[in-house]
Amino acid sequence: GDSVTQMEGPVTLSEEAFLTINCTYTATGYPSLFWYVQYPGEGLQLLLKATKADDKGSNKGFEATYRKETTSFHLEKGSVQVSDSAVYFCALYSGTYKYIFGTGTRLKVLA
């Protein structure tokens, strides 16, 4: 079945450091891909998405490119802030109203 694999956390960075959170997927066809962010005590909210190969999603300085050759959708940000501390989830649309989420990667940014 379809699956999403994310790098294990936690990831701890200093403010202004470069961020990469790896995400790879297994699916039939070319599913839509998403990154969601969960701040402490809150529900998930969409960060960015991409619907086809080579699409780049971007929002709030975060970017991810849909790479079908490597089945990856890695999340990047050039300069993280303390306010980016959260849990990040990679997800795909598996069809028939079903989304599959990765295990989440906790990011902690230190001032």
Place this chain on the structure above:
Amino acid sequence: DTAVSQTPKYLVTQMGNDKSIKCEQNLGHDTMYWYKQDSKKFLKIMFSYNNKELIINETVPNRFSPKSPDKAHLNLHINSLELGDSAVYFCASSRGTSADTQYFGPGTRLTVL
């Protein structure tokens, strides 16, 4: 205006009790979901409904019974609560198309003692 709301936010109860969690969305979406998030933040879909019709039931014990009285509401009733049911439960909604964004509620933290 809250897009997806859940009540209650916290629920503490004894093993064997029956409890309900309510969810409402004011986005006009056709599809609603329940997810369970465990202590390690792993998020797993439980149910999805489209136009009040059950679409997905992910091998959830039949102690869990969702009910959708209309497209804007999806409630979750849990019978005979067990320790392992302790988790955060999230409701979400979407328009129902393949690339659609899901909008999540704030979650209900259920603790079974």
